[in-house]
Amino acid sequence: MASIGFPHETHLAGAPRFGHLPAPLEKFDSTAIVKRGCRGQEISARNAKVGYLFFVMHGVARKFAIQSDGHRRIVDLLLPGDIVSLDRGRGEDFFLEAAVNDTVIAGYTLRRIEELTAGDVQFAHKIHEMILQCVRRLERQLLIQGRVTALEKVAGFLLEFAGRLTDDEAAAVSLPISRYDIADFIGVSSETVCRCMTELTRRGAIALPRPREVRIVNRAVLEDME
Amino acid sequence: MASIGFPHETHLAGAPRFGHLPAPLEKFDSTAIVKRGCRGQEISARNAKVGYLFFVMHGVARKFAIQSDGHRRIVDLLLPGDIVSLDRGRGEDFFLEAAVNDTVIAGYTLRRIEELTAGDVQFAHKIHEMILQCVRRLERQLLIQGRVTALEKVAGFLLEFAGRLTDDEAAAVSLPISRYDIADFIGVSSETVCRCMTELTRRGAIALPRPREVRIVNRAVLEDME
DNA sequence: CGCATACTTGATAGGTTTCAAACTGAGTGG
DNA sequence: CCACTCAGTTTGAAACCTATCAAGTATGCG
Numbered sequence: 001m002a003s004i005g006f007p008h009e010t011h012l013a014g015a016p017r018f019g020h021l022p023a024p025l026e027k028f029d030s031t032a033i034v035k036r037g038c039r040g041q042e043i044s045a046r047n048a049k050v051g052y053l054f055f056v057m058h059g060v061a062r063k064f065a066i067q068s069d070g071h072r073r074i075v076d077l078l079l080p081g082d083i084v085s086l087d088r089g090r091g092e093d094f095f096l097e098a099a100v101n102d103t104v105i106a107g108y109t110l111r112r113i114e115e116l117t118a119g120d121v122q123f124a125h126k127i128h129e130m131i132l133q134c135v136r137r138l139e140r141q142l143l144i145q146g147r148v149t150a151l152e153k154v155a156g157f158l159l160e161f162a163g164r165l166t167d168d169e170a171a172a173v174s175l176p177i178s179r180y181d182i183a184d185f186i187g188v189s190s191e192t193v194c195r196c197m198t199e200l201t202r203r204g205a206i207a208l209p210r211p212r213e214v215r216i217v218n219r220a221v222l223e224d225m226e
Numbered sequence: 227m228a229s230i231g232f233p234h235e236t237h238l239a240g241a242p243r244f245g246h247l248p249a250p251l252e253k254f255d256s257t258a259i260v261k262r263g264c265r266g267q268e269i270s271a272r273n274a275k276v277g278y279l280f281f282v283m284h285g286v287a288r289k290f291a292i293q294s295d296g297h298r299r300i301v302d303l304l305l306p307g308d309i310v311s312l313d314r315g316r317g318e319d320f321f322l323e324a325a326v327n328d329t330v331i332a333g334y335t336l337r338r339i340e341e342l343t344a345g346d347v348q349f350a351h352k353i354h355e356m357i358l359q360c361v362r363r364l365e366r367q368l369l370i371q372g373r374v375t376a377l378e379k380v381a382g383f384l385l386e387f388a389g390r391l392t393d394d395e396a397a398a399v400s401l402p403i404s405r406y407d408i409a410d411f412i413g414v415s416s417e418t419v420c421r422c423m424t425e426l427t428r429r430g431a432i433a434l435p436r437p438r439e440v441r442i443v444n445r446a447v448l449e450d451m452e
Numbered sequence: 453c454g455c456a457t458a459c460t461t462g463a464t465a466g467g468t469t470t471c472a473a474a475c476t477g478a479g480t481g482g
Numbered sequence: 483c484c485a486c487t488c489a490g491t492t493t494g495a496a497a498c499c500t501a502t503c504a505a506g507t508a509t510g511c512g
Binding site (some may be wrong): 292374404406413417418420423424434438 | 489
């Protein structure tokens, strides 16, 4: 499995302790491949022949597909603690990229995961829980993307993503991803995302301190749109 | 776990052999709950406290959510051989219904699934594969729903659903679900689905022999829209 | 400081939702 | 057997929203 443009690719034993892995992965499993990458760098190996499971340890990763017209479509945004599968074969053309700098992920082959689950019931339970959480994440994303107006979609995305980003529900949150990523993720144009951000600012729901940063000021305004 | 409006609810040992279950489920696991239902009847128990995994054995099932405005949104359409998870708790308000008559499903608690996977590596592998297939299904649905025009969405849905419904890729296929289900699934209004069906008929891509039935006549026309 | 990238705003054409109404088919009861 | 009913489907018209093209602004980096 070749590293493509990644400054760091090591085994887990030699990696810094970013984020958290479920036991026994946190105990330095030598079969894990750890990668650290900057925004835009690919995590998945395009020529890989076997399926992988990736754990996001730090930063943000995006899983996306390239459509026949060349347009990119993000299907999943991964935060630390999230799990994501990446199959190869049968025309499954999904890729994994770092969405922000200093993104760290740990990759295991599906085969290795099954070996680990076979010997450890507690670990198997944890893996199952994380995969089901992945399913729930995709289903919620379908609900967000299926809303009628763009304002509803953006509001839904902000609540969903901010809720996952921090444990502090009440506090203001900053989202470290670009407008283009948001647009690709919720299925609208980036210009429309901009207009929605402006409108939400006007309504006092959010604040835009800097590019690629959104702070939620009034959660209730966003929730009323759903 | 109470049956709600279902004419039949038995254990697997007493049930007819619809569809196929992965070993060892096909060997009459006494902990499975088998339900048979007509279109619109609920499969999930609204007051269940534990998570379930359902195997669709016959017919079509739909997993959906009810939004705050009362509108229904389908997030997954299940065909025989498919697996679907249904958690309870933490505001996960998803439900499972029969989408056509004579739908048969087998339900297992997540706990029971883990007991079975712990003792059977081959079965665990099969379960993992089916859950990952569920993930792929949702991701493809995100791509379909994220397309720009409604005609692209309908064409994508027809190809996806028809491809899952039959092994015979070349033959014409009939889709036994209503316009409303399609509309809820791909995130457009039912009127728009109708107009797209009419347009696709005009272009010679499909034929509409009867209500709630679509035959794909020219697959290439649909594929050119993607 | 200048460039590249990202962000924002404007105008227009095109598509979709919504409301409305007509139509079809299946199932029911007289 | 037929009229009736009802859910599902289809078509129409208008208001609304969004994609697209275009231009301008801001930010970060070398």
